[in-house]
Amino acid sequence: MPRPRSLTPDRLAASALAVIDRDGLGALSMRTVAKELGMSPMGLYRYVADREELEGLVVDRVLGAVDTSPPAPDAPWRERIEVMTRRLREAIARHPEAITLTLTHRHRSPGGLRWSETVLGLLAEAGIDGARRVVALRALHGYITGAIQLEHLGPLSGAGTSVIAALPEDRFPHLTETARTAAEVDPDQEFFGGLRLLLRGIED
Amino acid sequence: MPRPRSLTPDRLAASALAVIDRDGLGALSMRTVAKELGMSPMGLYRYVADREELEGLVVDRVLGAVDTSPPAPDAPWRERIEVMTRRLREAIARHPEAITLTLTHRHRSPGGLRWSETVLGLLAEAGIDGARRVVALRALHGYITGAIQLEHLGPLSGAGTSVIAALPEDRFPHLTETARTAAEVDPDQEFFGGLRLLLRGIED
Protein backbone atom coordinates (compact mmCIF):
# COMPACT_ATOMS: atom_id res chain seq x y z
CA MET A 1 0.00 0.00 0.00
CA PRO A 2 2.87 2.42 0.34
CA ARG A 3 4.92 3.88 -2.41
CA PRO A 4 7.14 1.10 -3.80
CA ARG A 5 10.84 1.05 -3.06
CA SER A 6 12.85 2.32 -5.96
CA LEU A 7 16.11 0.55 -5.19
CA THR A 8 17.26 -2.94 -4.34
CA PRO A 9 20.13 -3.63 -1.95
CA ASP A 10 21.80 -5.25 -4.90
CA ARG A 11 21.66 -2.14 -7.04
CA LEU A 12 23.03 -0.24 -4.08
CA ALA A 13 25.93 -2.64 -3.73
CA ALA A 14 26.60 -2.49 -7.45
CA SER A 15 26.82 1.29 -7.38
CA ALA A 16 29.13 1.30 -4.40
CA LEU A 17 31.34 -1.28 -6.07
CA ALA A 18 31.37 0.79 -9.24
CA VAL A 19 32.65 3.76 -7.27
CA ILE A 20 35.34 1.62 -5.66
CA ASP A 21 36.44 0.01 -8.91
CA ARG A 22 36.61 3.34 -10.67
CA ASP A 23 37.97 5.72 -8.02
CA GLY A 24 39.42 3.46 -5.35
CA LEU A 25 38.34 2.53 -1.86
CA GLY A 26 39.23 5.96 -0.57
CA ALA A 27 36.57 7.48 -2.75
CA LEU A 28 33.81 5.41 -1.17
CA SER A 29 31.48 7.54 0.88
CA MET A 30 27.76 7.84 1.40
CA ARG A 31 27.87 10.99 -0.69
CA THR A 32 29.73 9.53 -3.66
CA VAL A 33 27.48 6.48 -3.79
CA ALA A 34 24.41 8.69 -3.61
CA LYS A 35 25.73 10.76 -6.48
CA GLU A 36 26.40 7.56 -8.43
CA LEU A 37 22.75 6.67 -7.99
CA GLY A 38 21.55 10.17 -8.76
CA MET A 39 19.88 10.64 -5.42
CA SER A 40 20.45 12.76 -2.36
CA PRO A 41 23.08 11.67 0.16
CA MET A 42 20.60 10.97 2.90
CA GLY A 43 18.50 8.79 0.64
CA LEU A 44 20.79 5.83 1.20
CA TYR A 45 19.80 5.64 4.81
CA ARG A 46 16.47 4.23 3.82
CA TYR A 47 18.27 1.13 2.61
CA VAL A 48 21.13 0.74 5.05
CA ALA A 49 21.52 1.66 8.69
CA ASP A 50 25.00 3.04 8.28
CA ARG A 51 28.14 2.95 6.22
CA GLU A 52 29.22 -0.37 7.65
CA GLU A 53 26.11 -2.06 6.38
CA LEU A 54 26.76 -0.66 2.94
CA GLU A 55 30.23 -2.14 3.05
CA GLY A 56 28.70 -5.46 3.99
CA LEU A 57 26.53 -5.34 0.89
CA VAL A 58 29.55 -4.68 -1.29
CA VAL A 59 31.39 -7.67 0.15
CA ASP A 60 28.31 -9.84 -0.30
CA ARG A 61 28.36 -8.91 -3.93
CA VAL A 62 32.03 -9.70 -4.40
CA LEU A 63 31.89 -13.02 -2.59
CA GLY A 64 28.45 -13.93 -3.87
CA ALA A 65 30.04 -14.35 -7.29
CA VAL A 66 32.13 -17.30 -6.11
CA ASP A 67 31.04 -20.66 -7.42
CA THR A 68 30.62 -22.75 -4.28
CA SER A 69 29.45 -25.98 -5.85
CA PRO A 70 31.78 -28.86 -5.03
CA PRO A 71 34.33 -29.47 -7.79
CA ALA A 72 34.60 -32.68 -9.82
CA PRO A 73 34.67 -35.55 -7.32
CA ASP A 74 37.14 -37.63 -9.28
CA ALA A 75 40.11 -35.46 -8.34
CA PRO A 76 41.97 -35.96 -5.04
CA TRP A 77 40.64 -33.85 -2.22
CA ARG A 78 43.69 -31.62 -2.04
CA GLU A 79 43.21 -30.59 -5.63
CA ARG A 80 39.55 -29.97 -5.03
CA ILE A 81 40.33 -27.64 -2.16
CA GLU A 82 42.81 -25.95 -4.42
CA VAL A 83 40.06 -25.38 -6.95
CA MET A 84 37.86 -23.84 -4.26
CA THR A 85 40.70 -21.60 -3.20
CA ARG A 86 41.42 -20.51 -6.75
CA ARG A 87 37.79 -19.55 -7.27
CA LEU A 88 37.78 -17.46 -4.11
CA ARG A 89 41.07 -15.79 -4.90
CA GLU A 90 39.98 -14.90 -8.40
CA ALA A 91 36.69 -13.43 -7.25
CA ILE A 92 38.53 -11.25 -4.78
CA ALA A 93 41.18 -10.23 -7.29
CA ARG A 94 38.48 -9.12 -9.68
CA HIS A 95 37.97 -6.08 -7.46
CA PRO A 96 41.45 -5.23 -6.27
CA GLU A 97 40.49 -1.88 -4.82
CA ALA A 98 37.97 -3.57 -2.56
CA ILE A 99 40.33 -6.15 -1.14
CA THR A 100 40.74 -4.58 2.27
CA LEU A 101 37.00 -4.39 2.60
CA THR A 102 36.44 -7.90 1.34
CA LEU A 103 38.89 -9.46 3.75
CA THR A 104 37.73 -7.60 6.81
CA HIS A 105 34.01 -8.22 6.26
CA ARG A 106 34.35 -11.70 4.83
CA HIS A 107 33.04 -13.47 7.89
CA ARG A 108 29.59 -11.96 7.68
CA SER A 109 28.92 -12.67 4.05
CA PRO A 110 26.60 -15.49 2.93
CA GLY A 111 28.95 -16.22 0.06
CA GLY A 112 31.83 -16.72 2.46
CA LEU A 113 29.75 -19.06 4.58
CA ARG A 114 28.75 -21.14 1.59
CA TRP A 115 32.40 -21.43 0.65
CA SER A 116 33.28 -22.67 4.12
CA GLU A 117 30.45 -25.18 4.02
CA THR A 118 31.72 -26.67 0.79
CA VAL A 119 35.31 -26.85 1.97
CA LEU A 120 34.24 -28.48 5.22
CA GLY A 121 32.47 -31.10 3.13
CA LEU A 122 35.67 -31.79 1.23
CA LEU A 123 37.64 -32.10 4.45
CA ALA A 124 35.04 -34.49 5.80
CA GLU A 125 35.38 -36.66 2.70
CA ALA A 126 39.10 -36.72 3.34
CA GLY A 127 38.36 -38.23 6.72
CA ILE A 128 39.18 -35.15 8.73
CA ASP A 129 36.79 -34.59 11.63
CA GLY A 130 36.23 -32.94 14.95
CA ALA A 131 38.87 -30.61 16.31
CA ARG A 132 41.23 -31.54 13.50
CA ARG A 133 38.77 -30.19 11.00
CA VAL A 134 38.25 -26.99 12.97
CA VAL A 135 41.97 -26.37 12.94
CA ALA A 136 42.30 -27.24 9.27
CA LEU A 137 39.53 -24.90 8.16
CA ARG A 138 40.84 -22.06 10.25
CA ALA A 139 44.33 -22.60 8.97
CA LEU A 140 43.08 -22.47 5.39
CA HIS A 141 41.07 -19.34 6.13
CA GLY A 142 44.02 -17.75 7.80
CA TYR A 143 46.45 -18.60 5.07
CA ILE A 144 44.18 -17.46 2.25
CA THR A 145 43.25 -14.21 3.93
CA GLY A 146 46.77 -13.38 4.92
CA ALA A 147 48.44 -14.42 1.70
CA ILE A 148 46.07 -12.41 -0.48
CA GLN A 149 46.66 -9.43 1.73
CA LEU A 150 50.42 -9.80 1.47
CA GLU A 151 50.17 -10.07 -2.28
CA HIS A 152 48.59 -6.66 -2.41
CA LEU A 153 50.43 -4.77 0.29
CA GLY A 154 53.23 -7.11 1.16
CA PRO A 155 56.95 -6.69 1.66
CA LEU A 156 58.12 -9.06 -1.02
CA SER A 157 56.12 -7.66 -3.90
CA GLY A 158 55.59 -4.35 -5.59
CA ALA A 159 56.82 -1.27 -3.78
CA GLY A 160 57.89 -3.29 -0.75
CA THR A 161 60.58 -5.09 -2.71
CA SER A 162 62.52 -1.91 -3.27
CA VAL A 163 62.42 -1.06 0.43
CA ILE A 164 64.05 -4.39 1.11
CA ALA A 165 66.54 -4.02 -1.72
CA ALA A 166 67.77 -0.86 0.00
CA LEU A 167 68.44 -2.69 3.24
CA PRO A 168 72.00 -2.91 4.57
CA GLU A 169 73.17 -6.23 3.27
CA ASP A 170 75.45 -6.96 6.19
CA ARG A 171 72.68 -6.77 8.77
CA PHE A 172 70.03 -8.47 6.64
CA PRO A 173 71.92 -11.02 4.57
CA HIS A 174 69.12 -13.55 4.26
CA LEU A 175 66.44 -10.99 3.62
CA THR A 176 68.24 -9.22 0.80
CA GLU A 177 69.12 -12.50 -0.84
CA THR A 178 65.59 -13.80 -0.48
CA ALA A 179 64.18 -10.63 -1.96
CA ARG A 180 66.30 -11.14 -5.06
CA THR A 181 65.07 -14.69 -5.39
CA ALA A 182 61.51 -13.60 -4.70
CA ALA A 183 61.58 -11.24 -7.66
CA GLU A 184 61.71 -14.26 -9.91
CA VAL A 185 58.91 -16.23 -8.32
CA ASP A 186 55.57 -15.33 -9.80
CA PRO A 187 52.69 -14.55 -7.44
CA ASP A 188 50.57 -17.48 -8.50
CA GLN A 189 53.33 -19.98 -7.89
CA GLU A 190 54.00 -18.40 -4.56
CA PHE A 191 50.37 -18.40 -3.46
CA PHE A 192 49.61 -21.95 -4.51
CA GLY A 193 53.02 -23.16 -3.43
CA GLY A 194 52.23 -21.99 0.08
CA LEU A 195 48.76 -23.48 -0.09
CA ARG A 196 50.19 -26.85 -1.06
CA LEU A 197 52.54 -26.76 1.90
CA LEU A 198 49.58 -26.29 4.17
CA LEU A 199 47.50 -28.96 2.44
CA ARG A 200 50.35 -31.41 2.74
CA GLY A 201 50.53 -30.66 6.44
CA ILE A 202 46.80 -31.22 6.78
CA GLU A 203 46.87 -34.49 4.87
CA ASP A 204 48.48 -36.44 7.60
CA MET B 1 71.97 25.82 16.23
CA PRO B 2 68.18 26.04 16.01
CA ARG B 3 65.82 25.58 18.84
CA PRO B 4 66.07 21.93 19.89
CA ARG B 5 63.30 19.52 19.07
CA SER B 6 61.10 18.92 22.05
CA LEU B 7 59.75 15.52 21.07
CA THR B 8 61.15 12.24 19.85
CA PRO B 9 59.37 10.05 17.29
CA ASP B 10 59.30 7.46 20.02
CA ARG B 11 57.44 9.67 22.44
CA LEU B 12 55.03 10.48 19.65
CA ALA B 13 54.43 6.81 18.97
CA ALA B 14 53.98 6.13 22.67
CA SER B 15 51.31 8.80 22.95
CA ALA B 16 49.47 7.57 19.91
CA LEU B 17 49.57 4.04 21.24
CA ALA B 18 48.31 5.25 24.60
CA VAL B 19 45.30 6.80 22.88
CA ILE B 20 44.64 3.59 20.98
CA ASP B 21 44.99 1.35 24.01
CA ARG B 22 42.76 3.54 26.10
CA ASP B 23 40.06 4.66 23.66
CA GLY B 24 40.34 2.30 20.72
CA LEU B 25 41.63 2.66 17.22
CA GLY B 26 38.63 4.74 16.24
CA ALA B 27 39.73 7.43 18.65
CA LEU B 28 43.09 7.85 16.96
CA SER B 29 43.35 11.18 15.20
CA MET B 30 45.93 13.89 14.84
CA ARG B 31 43.88 15.97 17.21
CA THR B 32 43.56 13.37 19.97
CA VAL B 33 47.26 12.57 19.86
CA ALA B 34 48.13 16.25 20.01
CA LYS B 35 45.88 16.65 23.01
CA GLU B 36 47.56 13.65 24.64
CA LEU B 37 50.88 15.43 24.21
CA GLY B 38 49.51 18.76 25.38
CA MET B 39 50.32 20.50 22.14
CA SER B 40 48.37 21.97 19.30
CA PRO B 41 47.01 19.69 16.59
CA MET B 42 49.24 21.09 13.88
CA GLY B 43 52.34 20.61 15.97
CA LEU B 44 52.51 16.95 15.05
CA TYR B 45 53.25 17.81 11.47
CA ARG B 46 56.74 18.83 12.40
CA TYR B 47 57.43 15.24 13.28
CA VAL B 48 55.44 13.32 10.72
CA ALA B 49 54.40 14.11 7.17
CA ASP B 50 50.89 12.82 7.60
CA ARG B 51 48.69 10.48 9.54
CA GLU B 52 50.00 7.44 7.75
CA GLU B 53 53.51 8.11 8.95
CA LEU B 54 52.23 8.39 12.50
CA GLU B 55 50.59 5.02 12.12
CA GLY B 56 53.90 3.65 10.92
CA LEU B 57 55.57 4.88 14.09
CA VAL B 58 52.97 3.16 16.21
CA VAL B 59 53.51 -0.13 14.43
CA ASP B 60 57.26 0.25 14.77
CA ARG B 61 56.76 0.55 18.46
CA VAL B 62 54.54 -2.50 18.72
CA LEU B 63 56.80 -4.69 16.60
CA GLY B 64 60.01 -3.21 17.91
CA ALA B 65 59.22 -4.91 21.21
CA VAL B 66 59.57 -8.36 19.67
CA ASP B 67 62.66 -10.26 20.67
CA THR B 68 64.23 -11.24 17.36
CA SER B 69 67.32 -12.98 18.65
CA PRO B 70 67.44 -16.60 17.46
CA PRO B 71 66.04 -18.99 20.06
CA ALA B 72 68.05 -21.76 21.74
CA PRO B 73 69.79 -23.69 18.98
CA ASP B 74 69.40 -27.07 20.63
CA ALA B 75 65.71 -27.33 19.80
CA PRO B 76 64.55 -28.60 16.41
CA TRP B 77 64.02 -25.85 13.85
CA ARG B 78 60.25 -26.22 13.78
CA GLU B 79 60.06 -25.51 17.47
CA ARG B 80 62.37 -22.56 17.06
CA ILE B 81 60.13 -21.06 14.41
CA GLU B 82 57.25 -21.69 16.73
CA VAL B 83 59.03 -19.68 19.41
CA MET B 84 59.55 -16.81 16.97
CA THR B 85 55.90 -16.93 16.03
CA ARG B 86 54.79 -16.96 19.63
CA ARG B 87 56.87 -13.89 20.37
CA LEU B 88 55.37 -12.02 17.45
CA ARG B 89 51.83 -13.03 18.28
CA GLU B 90 52.21 -11.99 21.90
CA ALA B 91 53.64 -8.61 21.02
CA ILE B 92 50.71 -7.97 18.70
CA ALA B 93 48.16 -9.22 21.21
CA ARG B 94 49.55 -6.83 23.80
CA HIS B 95 47.81 -4.03 21.91
CA PRO B 96 44.61 -5.59 20.69
CA GLU B 97 43.06 -2.32 19.61
CA ALA B 98 45.97 -1.69 17.29
CA ILE B 99 45.85 -5.04 15.53
CA THR B 100 44.35 -3.80 12.30
CA LEU B 101 47.03 -1.15 12.11
CA THR B 102 49.82 -3.51 13.03
CA LEU B 103 48.93 -6.05 10.40
CA THR B 104 48.44 -3.60 7.57
CA HIS B 105 51.65 -1.66 8.19
CA ARG B 106 53.77 -4.59 9.26
CA HIS B 107 55.79 -4.76 6.09
CA ARG B 108 57.39 -1.36 6.56
CA SER B 109 58.50 -1.80 10.15
CA PRO B 110 62.14 -2.45 11.05
CA GLY B 111 60.99 -4.83 13.76
CA GLY B 112 59.08 -6.88 11.22
CA LEU B 113 62.09 -7.03 8.94
CA ARG B 114 64.34 -8.20 11.75
CA TRP B 115 61.84 -10.91 12.52
CA SER B 116 61.88 -12.07 8.91
CA GLU B 117 65.66 -12.06 8.87
CA THR B 118 65.83 -14.34 11.88
CA VAL B 119 63.21 -16.73 10.56
CA LEU B 120 64.96 -16.92 7.21
CA GLY B 121 68.09 -17.88 9.09
CA LEU B 122 66.24 -20.70 10.80
CA LEU B 123 64.85 -21.92 7.51
CA ALA B 124 68.33 -21.84 6.02
CA GLU B 125 69.62 -23.95 8.88
CA ALA B 126 66.86 -26.42 8.10
CA GLY B 127 68.29 -26.70 4.63
CA ILE B 128 65.55 -24.77 2.89
CA ASP B 129 66.86 -22.48 0.17
CA GLY B 130 66.04 -20.55 -2.96
CA ALA B 131 62.48 -20.45 -4.19
CA ARG B 132 61.43 -22.99 -1.56
CA ARG B 133 62.49 -20.58 1.14
CA VAL B 134 60.67 -17.67 -0.48
CA VAL B 135 57.49 -19.69 -0.54
CA ALA B 136 57.97 -20.92 3.02
CA LEU B 137 58.52 -17.45 4.45
CA ARG B 138 55.59 -16.00 2.60
CA ALA B 139 53.38 -18.85 3.70
CA LEU B 140 54.37 -18.28 7.31
CA HIS B 141 53.77 -14.56 6.97
CA GLY B 142 50.44 -15.16 5.34
CA TYR B 143 49.29 -17.68 7.89
CA ILE B 144 50.33 -15.61 10.88
CA THR B 145 48.81 -12.42 9.56
CA GLY B 146 45.59 -14.05 8.53
CA ALA B 147 45.16 -16.24 11.57
CA ILE B 148 45.67 -13.40 14.03
CA GLN B 149 43.18 -11.36 12.11
CA LEU B 150 40.63 -14.15 12.20
CA GLU B 151 41.14 -14.56 15.91
CA HIS B 152 40.05 -11.00 16.44
CA LEU B 153 37.31 -10.52 13.90
CA GLY B 154 36.76 -14.02 12.68
CA PRO B 155 33.68 -16.14 12.04
CA LEU B 156 34.45 -18.96 14.43
CA SER B 157 35.11 -16.89 17.50
CA GLY B 158 33.38 -14.22 19.54
CA ALA B 159 30.36 -12.56 17.95
CA GLY B 160 30.79 -14.51 14.73
CA THR B 161 30.04 -17.79 16.41
CA SER B 162 26.50 -16.77 17.20
CA VAL B 163 25.88 -15.71 13.61
CA ILE B 164 26.83 -19.20 12.56
CA ALA B 165 24.85 -20.85 15.32
CA ALA B 166 21.77 -19.14 13.88
CA LEU B 167 22.35 -20.63 10.45
CA PRO B 168 19.78 -23.04 8.97
CA GLU B 169 21.17 -26.41 9.91
CA ASP B 170 19.86 -28.16 6.83
CA ARG B 171 21.69 -25.93 4.39
CA PHE B 172 24.88 -25.65 6.42
CA PRO B 173 25.24 -29.00 8.18
CA HIS B 174 29.02 -29.05 8.33
CA LEU B 175 29.36 -25.43 9.32
CA THR B 176 26.95 -25.59 12.23
CA GLU B 177 28.52 -28.76 13.50
CA THR B 178 32.01 -27.36 13.15
CA ALA B 179 31.02 -24.21 14.99
CA ARG B 180 29.88 -26.31 17.93
CA THR B 181 33.17 -28.17 17.97
CA ALA B 182 35.08 -24.94 17.53
CA ALA B 183 33.59 -23.51 20.69
CA GLU B 184 35.55 -26.08 22.65
CA VAL B 185 38.90 -25.53 20.98
CA ASP B 186 40.86 -22.79 22.65
CA PRO B 187 42.41 -20.08 20.50
CA ASP B 188 46.01 -20.95 21.34
CA GLN B 189 45.55 -24.57 20.38
CA GLU B 190 43.89 -23.48 17.20
CA PHE B 191 46.57 -20.99 16.24
CA PHE B 192 49.52 -23.22 16.97
CA GLY B 193 47.74 -26.27 15.65
CA GLY B 194 47.42 -24.53 12.31
CA LEU B 195 51.00 -23.33 12.45
CA ARG B 196 52.20 -26.89 13.02
CA LEU B 197 50.26 -28.09 10.01
CA LEU B 198 52.08 -25.55 7.90
CA LEU B 199 55.47 -26.33 9.44
CA ARG B 200 54.96 -29.99 8.78
CA GLY B 201 54.19 -29.19 5.17
CA ILE B 202 57.34 -27.11 4.93
CA GLU B 203 59.50 -29.76 6.49
CA ASP B 204 59.45 -31.94 3.48
Add this chain to the structure above:
DNA sequence: GCTGTTAGGAGTACGCCGTACGCCTACGAG
Protein backbone atom coordinates in the same frame (compact mmCIF):
# COMPACT_ATOMS: atom_id res chain seq x y z
C1' DG C 1 -12.72 9.14 -5.23
C1' DC C 2 -11.04 10.07 -0.79
C1' DT C 3 -7.95 9.00 2.90
C1' DG C 4 -4.26 7.17 5.38
C1' DT C 5 0.08 5.08 5.21
C1' DT C 6 4.51 4.90 3.82
C1' DA C 7 8.49 5.55 0.76
C1' DG C 8 10.81 9.04 -1.88
C1' DG C 9 13.38 13.09 -2.25
C1' DA C 10 15.64 17.30 -0.78
C1' DG C 11 17.81 20.33 2.47
C1' DT C 12 20.01 21.93 6.65
C1' DA C 13 23.04 21.32 10.38
C1' DC C 14 26.47 19.35 13.71
C1' DG C 15 30.70 17.77 15.04
C1' DC C 16 34.27 15.27 13.59
C1' DC C 17 38.36 14.59 10.42
C1' DG C 18 43.15 15.62 7.84
C1' DT C 19 45.85 19.24 6.80
C1' DA C 20 47.41 23.91 4.24
C1' DC C 21 49.04 28.21 5.76
C1' DG C 22 50.59 32.11 8.39
C1' DC C 23 52.24 34.45 12.43
C1' DC C 24 54.92 35.09 16.43
C1' DT C 25 58.49 33.28 19.88
C1' DA C 26 62.57 31.18 21.80
C1' DC C 27 66.76 29.23 21.35
C1' DG C 28 71.68 28.68 20.21
C1' DA C 29 75.72 28.80 16.76
C1' DG C 30 78.36 32.14 14.21
Add this chain to the structure above:
DNA sequence: CTCGTAGGCGTACGGCGTACTCCTAACAGC
Protein backbone atom coordinates in the same frame (compact mmCIF):
# COMPACT_ATOMS: atom_id res chain seq x y z
C1' DC D 1 74.13 40.44 18.60
C1' DT D 2 71.93 38.50 15.06
C1' DC D 3 69.97 35.25 12.16
C1' DG D 4 68.22 30.74 10.96
C1' DT D 5 65.48 27.34 12.50
C1' DA D 6 62.12 24.65 15.33
C1' DG D 7 58.41 25.37 18.40
C1' DG D 8 53.93 26.60 19.23
C1' DC D 9 49.28 28.34 18.20
C1' DG D 10 45.23 29.64 15.55
C1' DT D 11 42.44 29.98 11.59
C1' DA D 12 40.36 27.97 7.68
C1' DC D 13 38.84 24.68 3.99
C1' DG D 14 36.74 20.87 2.23
C1' DG D 15 35.21 16.36 3.22
C1' DC D 16 33.12 12.96 6.11
C1' DG D 17 28.98 10.25 8.62
C1' DT D 18 24.64 11.05 9.93
C1' DA D 19 20.50 13.26 12.83
C1' DC D 20 16.40 15.72 11.79
C1' DT D 21 12.68 18.12 9.31
C1' DC D 22 9.50 19.12 5.58
C1' DC D 23 7.09 18.14 1.59
C1' DT D 24 5.48 14.98 -2.21
C1' DA D 25 3.93 10.76 -4.61
C1' DA D 26 2.03 6.32 -4.93
C1' DC D 27 -0.97 2.87 -3.69
C1' DA D 28 -4.73 -0.12 -0.42
C1' DG D 29 -8.99 -0.07 1.55
C1' DC D 30 -13.15 2.32 2.40
